[in-house]
Amino acid sequence: MIGEPEIDGGWETASGADAAAEALPAGREHERERVRATRRPWLWALAGVVVSSAVWAGVPAVQERFFPDVPRLGYRHSPDLCDDFELKTVTQAAGRAFEGRQSGEGVFLAQDWSYCTVSTPYEDGTMMYGVELLVELHKKGDPAPEFATGPGTEPATRLDTDERQEVPGLGDRAVLDRQYAHDGSRLMVLDGGAVFTLTVQWFPVREAAAVDGKFPSGTIDENAMHAAMIEDMRALMTKLKR
Structure with missing residues (x-):
């Protein structure tokens, strides 16, 4: 199980990247953008988890709403x-x-x-x-x-x-x-x-x-x-x- 310190550290990685980028001196803008980019995978990963959870949580409701009469089939088809x-x-x-x-x-x-x-x-x-x-x-x-x-x-x-x-x-x-x-x-x-x-x-x-x-x-x-x-x-x- 992930404890609170690890969760906090994960979020600080994003804000820390912004702070580090701002601290870079003028003339090193390309490095500033590279440092800021380190937080983007975290944001995409978080978005993926949220969307995936919502989809799987909604599957039973969708099946019940749109396919209410689908029967249970516990047998295989026999071609002969x-x-x-x-x-x-x-x-x-x-x-x-x-x-x-x-x-x-x-x-x-x-x-x-x-x-x-x-x-x-x-x-x-x-x-x-x-x-x-x-x-x-x-x-x-x-x-x-x-x-x-x-x-x-x-x-x-x-x-x-x-x-x-x-x-x-x-x-x-x-x-x-x-x-x-x-x-x-x-x-x-x-x-x-x-x-x-x-x-x-x-x-x-x-x-x-x-x-x-x-x-x-x-x-x-x-x-x-x-x-x-x-x-x-x-x-x-x-x-x-x-």
Whole structure:
């Protein structure tokens, strides 16, 4: 810490330079100007400290005034979401391997997004599954007011909010729509400016029934599937965490 004697000495350096300059005899004006110039770095340094302090002190106020809706983003953008989405637990719940992975992404001023879709192979007499994952990173506006307010973009989408369940301990808010798009469920998670949407759909393939007289049951253990969706979502969020 700088004590008072050092502070006083610093200020006296400037006034002492002026006194020394005035004491020089006539005919040595160039030396007088050189001596006076020794105080200028102190003045510039002091001005820089004052301006810098004012700028940094005003940053939070400026952000609050001009960018009040900028959300918190604690996740990185994934250019290939299928590489980051492992789908381990959902695969176990479905009892079938997924293939045909397709992904896409976009990076824009207001929002970054990426998606991944996978499905199980088409096979007679089995239950077929399709999975879609979408991650949206909102960089300008807060997604909370409109979170989970729409059914989706597919024409066949059906959303029964009476079947909606809140999922505790996942992001800022998480909801599970049990009846979504006919046979399927949707898990949506809001965490700051990030929105994660995981949809799993299933339907039986019945063409083999005429051969062996058996149909797929047309039902699955939905509770196990929902638990698997939550587990895989949690793993993905951990992986994308900054």
